[in-house]
Amino acid sequence: MATPLNQLIQRQGTQSTKWEKYGGRDILPFWVADMDFASPDFVLQALHQRLEHPILGYSQQPDSLTKAFQGWLVHHFSWQVPEEWVVWLPGVVPGLNMAARTLANDQSIMIPTPVYYPFLEIGQNAGVEQILTPLKLVNGRWEMDIDYMCQQLAKSTKMVFIANPQNPTGRAYSLAELCALAEFIETNDLLLVSDDIHCNLIIDPAAKYQPIAHVLPEIANRTITLFAATKTYNIPGLSCAAAVIPDAQLRARFQATEKGLVSGVGPLNHIASEACFNDRSDWVSNLLTQLRTNYERLITVAGPRMSLLEATYLAWIDVRDLGLNDIDAHFESHGLGISNGKQFGLEDHIRFNFACPEAMLDEGLTRLRESLSHV
């Protein structure tokens, strides 16, 4: 059936990071986390309407954006957040780095890995030591290793950074896991930064995303939770993010770090995110239907190599048995642009972005089948 989600749209010539990397070569890009689906009409219409005014000057945060965001948190997660807890940012990654800059130089941070690669730069950017603790694979699913985190904890450790849902392993942490994490945070007097940008993208209907500061309010004052609409609605080039920080002192420290470094959010980015947060249409459910179909098809090719995916459109595939010296070159030689696990902190894995129209996925899966069977 022809739907906007299986319409193939040429992106060449749009300066797309995803597509330009392999420009002029027969390599299909399944790497960076944006989707090859058109953004929804209601977002594009909001942008068109704003462009009827010819001046795109510096903009203030519209109150309507915060209201839309508050309504979205209630609608999806039944979480009522007062306006003053919300800090607007030009992206989630700036928020991660700002959080670390609230620390003193003799303090340290802890980060479970593999993880979205900008996390691995946070310590160095902020001038603090970082302790990496591997996730462990239990019955095909990646879990935080709280025992190991306890062992590795230093006196200096003050802050833990996670992504939930997790990128690249696609986990949406269960309540039991969040409870164990919350206990670890509280017992050791730590702060928690949770990057929840993929919160709407639940692929496994049995899984559930839960904002830790809401479901475990006893640690809310120790948390910074980062959200954005940009993944769900495929507008990552119009980045705009919100930090939810219940504790007033932590919020003030966080905001103080942005001075002179972090730019404001542009007017088009505001408009687009506000339209997304106000969305009550069937966009998310249609998107999830398409992503689930794509994931089922990916299983037929990469099944046993993939760890259990609950969320995101990013599959984590084990290629250890292929014994590859140069992972990128191998997959490129089969016409595939993938993300190399090494950049997330775990070698011999690849991340495969399956958020694309069926025709592109068909061709990608043919190539993937070949690449996994021929070395």
Ligand SMILES: Cc1ncc(COP(=O)(O)O)c(C=O)c1O
């Ligand atoms: C876990 C995670 N956080 C943050 C980002 C990027 O966020 P932003 O563009 O708002 O900085 C991504 C993009 O792939 C991501 O996967």
